[in-house]
Amino acid sequence: MEARIKNIIKNMRKFKTSSGVLKVTNFERLPDKAVMPEYYAEVKNPIALDVIKKKLKRKKYSSIDQFMKDVELMFENAKAYNQDDSPIFKD
Numbered sequence: 001m002e003a004r005i006k007n008i009i010k011n012m013r014k015f016k017t018s019s020g021v022l023k024v025t026n027f028e029r030l031p032d033k034a035v036m037p038e039y040y041a042e043v044k045n046p047i048a049l050d051v052i053k054k055k056l057k058r059k060k061y062s063s064i065d066q067f068m069k070d071v072e073l074m075f076e077n078a079k080a081y082n083q084d085d086s087p088i089f090k091d
Contacts, residue, residue: 005056005067009049015091023091024049027074043077 015023030048031039040046052070061067082089 001061001064002056002059004064005061008067008071009053012049017087017091026088026091027078039081043081045073046077047074049074 012024013022017023028049030046030051033040047070052067052074055061055070056067078088078091
């Protein structure tokens, strides 16, 4: 299972914008609380790839479904916080 999750994360890195920037870049880490406190006021369950990787390393996932729920939460947070026409929302 751990190998499958790592493979999914690895494959997320294959998608790039038209200018060649990895689409997953904006999802690597949570925004800095000092710089973007409004993000934390709006997003109740913040999560980013670095948090997901830590959970994987600490064996917090007992199924692929648990992992996928965190990935889905990460993307739903981005969609909820960002405007529909923003690059992050589209990514």
